Amino acid sequence: MHPSLRTATAAAALALAFAAPPVRAEEPGQGGTAHQGGTVVVTYKDDIATLDPAVGYDWQNWSMINSLFSRLMDYRPGTAELVPSLADGYDVSPDGKTYTFRLHPGVKFTNGREIVAGDVKYSIERAVNPKTQGPGAGFFHSIVGADKMTDGSAQMMPGIEAVDDHTVRFHLVQPDATFLNVLALDFASAVPKEAVDAANGDFGKHPVGSGAFMLKDWTIGQKLTFARNPDYFKARPNLDGFTVEIGQEPLVNILRLQKGEIDIAGDGIPPAEYLKMKNDPAMAGTIVDRGQLETSYITINTTLKPFDDLRVRQALNMAINKERIIRIINGRATPATQVLPPLMPGYDKDYAGYPYDVAKAKALLKEAGVPDGFTTTLYAMNADPNPRIAQAIQQDLAAVGIKAEIKAEAQAQVIEAGGTKASAPLIWSGGMGWIADFPDPSDFYGPILGCGGATQGGWNWTWLCDKGYEAEATKADAMSEPSQKDARYAVWRGLFTKIMTESAPWVPVFNERRVVAKSKRMGGPDEIYIDPTEVIDYPSIFIKG
């Protein structure tokens, strides 16, 4: 093992440049001085599915799991800046294929046992093991042995090595510029094997971690109570605890918020009420409305006629009136020009995308040999507002002569249709759209536009698989040196712009903003209520002093 070129002090250099200024929990934010103590009530309509970090993967449980467990890497609150967390520091070999982490000494699970390197190895292997049935397995693909573990032919991964109790080493198949981001995912959280075994298949309801909070009580269908972890190894969270109440309608929760019964309405404001509340002086200071790493789009199945013709796909891009669609959701989004959302590194500011031009769209269809249009099918999820958006798309397509039949179905059914080759010609992604797993442009390529996702059950519903694009993506991901960061983003920027100009497999429609409503006593800047890498940063939020 060569002495490292990069150390933990390089972490800051590796940190991603991001629009939002760093905010630390201990620092006074613009919303008042960080105050210690107190408990708050958070509400959601739907049940919390699970708190198992190897399984949980939705925008409700992601933040809760994040606050219950620790990982080797984390993000500075409110930012996309990576910092070592459970690790005190790390070394990377010159070839970028070996990462060695030194664990912070003396960190304990809430069952009292100290975390050792073997726990990290066990936890990641568990996340990849098909027996766990976790949705995060694919993220660890660059670790040696992940492929054999995934297909069930191996029970452990030689690429994760517990060198001694306080040192864990990862061997990668190839350099991976996003590897530290992967280790900051909830899926990489450390869990104690004895607690997983004791839970008998239901660790998600009996989680034991080493995070800022611990789960005190879970009354199924009603509420979850979280309390501060007294032995937490970092600066303690601001709150003494929080309660998550579930099952209530978003509108009811807004009324309760106005009465001061609750502090955070996690579902935000129902779209129909949004404008009214936004303009209501009584609601001033309670609405957090921020961009997120999200793009909503129409996928075009490039293997189906006539969508195999680039001109038809370009015509579709010019036929859609994005401004009108955004009015349907009361302006809670900005029109999208490209695959990446504006907050993502690699976003191409100079690329304006396809203009809304019905005449040009018709001309392109004529050129492609379908001057009189054709009939096709547009899939959409059946939850409001997606059927209404699908209708708007249907009307836009009709204006250029394309007759689209709408199939509005449950999410799982749309996903099934999209992931079956030559099945769904067009899909409106709303409700299933792509929110980045981590703030890196590569996350918008592999699963949704790359060859890897163009498989039965995959998420590349365009079924585009271009060897040239693959080569460029591989090249970009091998640029794992911190000094190559900007060059790497430039490669991604070029690739995504090329995908839109030369392939146009999507109609990027809008970048949706997230809305959360909070009571007036809640302090801190907006970015800890809608964090770029999680939704609510529970350890950072506080009650104003």
Add this chain to the structure above:
Amino acid sequence: MALTLLKRLAGAALILLGVAAVTFLLLYGLPADPAAMIAGRSATAASIAAVRHQLGLDLPLPEQFWRYLAGLAHGDLGRSYIQRTAVGTLIAARLPATLVLMVCGIGVEVALGLTLGVLAAVRRDRALDRAVMTLSFVGVSAPQFIVALLLLYVFAAQLGWLPMSGYGTPAHAVLPALTLGLLGAGWYARMVRSAMVDVLDRDYVRTARAKGLSAGRVVLRHALPNALLPIVAMIGIDVGQFMGGVVVVEAVYGWPGIGQLAFQAIQQVDVPIIMGVTLVSALAVVLGNLLADLAAPLLDPRIRAR
């Protein structure tokens, strides 16, 4: 009597088996792959296949059904795809809330429905009768969602007399029970009225009046018991319906019952939960009807004699 009961129980078991088979087939036929959904966005063909194998979804359909039935025989309803918790645990946790809502809802609808129905029948074709019938018509036809939100807005948000939503204290149950009860009371009032109108014209009632009994005694002691039979059958049906969960009311008031569980499971195509809730509510319908049938002879000696 014992033989009848046995026959009914055997019939009930057959009905449940049929419900299980039909539900299983319907859910199996859904064009949605649970394995792909569980394996998530980063899935590969290999990881989806591995999950499918774990869940036993790669087995032939009859074997899958047989396995499900074998589990059922041991009281095992399987595990939720999304939550990974045993379906039995999830249903058991929500059963008390559904039972409470059922009892309160039926209480409100019977109390209101009987009172209004009797009053309307006694004051037939007069202003009170028309007012009750109009009210019950509104109660039956008003969308529950609107009634629920209206009650919530007036009594919880504006007046602040009752909690907005949730579960736990008697106060929490008032608005959900009232919402449910108003709808049911409309039906009950109409039924009681027509049954009472029928009974009040009978000879024995005239005889009772002729004997000089007070009007109240005639109505309550002589007429009402004879008008009750259809009501008891209806309560039996309600028991079944309410056990399936009252989705709208549970959703608006955040009532943690089985309906809410079913609603979420349908959204997520969480097949084991949908199966479990369907079976539990089928069981409740069967039991509710059985109870109504058993109660009938206690109320009406004529049935006992048959």
